[in-house]
Every structure is written in structure tokens, then in C-alpha cells.
Amino acid sequence: MPRTTIARVDLDALRHNYTLACQRAGTARAMAVVKADGYGHGIREVARALADLAPKYAVACLEEALAIRDAGLNQPVVLLQGVHQAGDLAECQALTLEPVLHSDTQLAWLTESRHRPRFWLKVNTGMNRLGFRPGELDGVMARLADAGVLPGLLGFVTHLACADDPDSPMTARQTDTFVRATAPWPRLARSLGNSAAHFLPDQPLFDWSRPGIMLYGGSPLIDATGPALGLKPVMTLEAPLLNTRVVRAGESVGYGAGWVASQDGRMGMVAIGYGDGYPRHAGTDTPAAIGGRRIRLIGRVSMDMLAVDLTGVPEARPGDRVELWGPTVGVDEVAACAGTIAYELMTGLTARVPRQYLRRDGGVD
Numbered sequence: 001m002p003r004t005t006i007a008r009v010d011l012d013a014l015r016h017n018y019t020l021a022c023q024r025a026g027t028a029r030a031m032a033v034v035k036a037d038g039y040g041h042g043i044r045e046v047a048r049a050l051a052d053l054a055p056k057y058a059v060a061c062l063e064e065a066l067a068i069r070d071a072g073l074n075q076p077v078v079l080l081q082g083v084h085q086a087g088d089l090a091e092c093q094a095l096t097l098e099p100v101l102h103s104d105t106q107l108a109w110l111t112e113s114r115h116r117p118r119f120w121l122k123v124n125t126g127m128n129r130l131g132f133r134p135g136e137l138d139g140v141m142a143r144l145a146d147a148g149v150l151p152g153l154l155g156f157v158t159h160l161a162c163a164d165d166p167d168s169p170m171t172a173r174q175t176d177t178f179v180r181a182t183a184p185w186p187r188l189a190r191s192l193g194n195s196a197a198h199f200l201p202d203q204p205l206f207d208w209s210r211p212g213i214m215l216y217g218g219s220p221l222i223d224a225t226g227p228a229l230g231l232k233p234v235m236t237l238e239a240p241l242l243n244t245r246v247v248r249a250g251e252s253v254g255y256g257a258g259w260v261a262s263q264d265g266r267m268g269m270v271a272i273g274y275g276d277g278y279p280r281h282a283g284t285d286t287p288a289a290i291g292g293r294r295i296r297l298i299g300r301v302s303m304d305m306l307a308v309d310l311t312g313v314p315e316a317r318p319g320d321r322v323e324l325w326g327p328t329v330g331v332d333e334v335a336a337c338a339g340t341i342a343y344e345l346m347t348g349l350t351a352r353v354p355r356q357y358l359r360r361d362g363g364v365d
């Protein structure tokens, strides 16, 4: 019998969240962002579950796009980082992948290539990671036209630096910069918004939005939880109780002996640790749940297990399932306790944790 530490993935919840993204996107269409193995949920299963809803997918790199093709899906796939070598343009053309062109290096690869994929241009409106500055666009467009590749250009992409903070003035500045930079080419599509942008009042999303974290139920805003935004949690991370035991006042638990019981109580060990991707920085008082009741972690997270306080749950027995995050304990809450964001927890789950998929008929795969 395998260990029952598993991540259950509710594909109906994923579909619900994607549908919400479409509603919030208004007249924009939503490309489903499934990079980083579908934010840790399994790129093939996630992409398949959205196949009849999503007109386009977006991933970071070619390997991820190939996984989508491998799953038998034919929608266009945007490569958000474009290609990492000139030779990959052949596969882009052959497989209907749409690289985002963001640098002079990639521009040279495309203009010198005999392959003609459709592609996007990245505009740097202030994120300052990738892309051409607005003042460079005229020159870039001229080079594309000279090389005869302009007909393949689908449109412009930019990325917001502070969309998670509804009070930041940066988003309006970037939006304005994007509008002005792309105005000379009104026939081309525009794409600006990640998940957070779907929840900002009066935020234009233009032709294509790019929801990622919201599809998986994580909150894209710093001051909201996923459920508060109408999102359903997609992943439930569970592990079994290995034991229950008495802990006496004055005894410590785990590495470093940093947590010491102030009174007699009950505790249990849970079969999950940082070797599974559970964050080691989640300290004492990080929430978990058992039978729908909230409990708390005590002491340090180890590689293969962690300790929980069961003083308030005397009926807990070895083998009982502990929810680390899911419907009772939000992944955003656990992330906050570990000083990080839900993105990192979801994508950091390791291969040791099997993903189990809940089908629409209520069965499991």
C-alpha cells in the first residue's frame, strides 16, 4: 500500500475558476496559463480539463508546450518567454506555438529564420524584466517588415508589476504606457493582464487576458483570499496521521527542540514534510485540519513529517487524514504563515506526492 500522502485535484473547481476568469475578462478572451506543470497540478490533466473551454494556453517554455501537444490538444500555445534557441522556431511553426519575442537576440533569430511561426511582441511598460521599450517599437516593426515576417505578428504583450495591490498607481501607469505604445498598430491584438488584473475595478484587459493562479483557486490579490473572490480551491493536500501521542509539559518536539509544551496535551505526527514540498518555513501555529476541524502545527517541519497539536481533537486516530491545505485551510493562509505566496507552495510540491484527479462524475483517476 502506498503512503496516503496525496494532492487531490478537483478539475470541476478548475473549470469553475476558468469560467469566472472569462466572465471577469469581459470582451477579452482568456488564455489559460498552465506553466510550471499547471502550477503543480499536472499540466496534461489541467490542460485537458479546460480543453473545451479555453481557446489558447500559455506556458513559459517549449517543453511545457510539448506536454500539451503530448496530451493530444491542438489549441495554440503561447510561449511567454519565447524560444531559447533559433532552432526551436521550426517546432513553433509546425506545432502552432506562438513565441513571445522579447529581445534583440530573438528578433535576429526570427528575421534570419526560414520558419514563420505566428508570434507576439513583448513591450516593457515598467516591469523591466523582458521586452522592448515603447521607443524601440518603431525600429523593431521596421526590422520585422524588412524581413517579411510581420504578417506572423499577432499582437503585443506586456506584464504588470503591481497588479496584486489594488492601491498601486503603477498599474494605471503601465496600462497607459501600453495603450500609447501600441496605438500606431490598432489592428494588432493586445494582452496585458494576469489573474490580479481580472479583479481590479475598471481595468481594461484588451483582447486577451492571461489568468494563472486564479485558475487554481489561489488569490492573486494581497488583501483577499481565493474563496472571497469567488474562486474554488482546486488542490487538497492531505497526509495521514502516523501516530498520536501524549506530550508532557516541558517536553520539546522535533529538530532544534524549539517548541516546548507549556502543559500536558496530545500531539500527532503527519506523514508530509519539506521533501514533499510542504514549506519548512511554516512554523508553530500554521493551520491544518482534521475532519474539517482546524488544528495547528507545532515545532519544525522535517523532511518527511511534521507535528500537529491534537489537544482539541481527542478522537483523532493514526491513519486519519490531515488536510494541509484545501477547503478548510486556504493555501493562501499557509503561504502567509511560511512568508511566501500560494504560487510557490503549489509549484513547489514535489514528485513524491501523487496527484489524484476527481472526475466530473465524482470518480477518481
Ligand SMILES: *Cc1c(COP(=O)(O)O)cnc(C)c1O
Pocket: 033, 035, 080, 159, 193, 194, 195, 196, 210, 211, 212, 213, 214, 220
Ligand atoms: C505567469 C504569468 C501569468 C499568469 O500570472 P498569474 O499571476 O498566475 O495569473 C501571466 N502572464 C505572464 C507573462 C506570466 O509569466
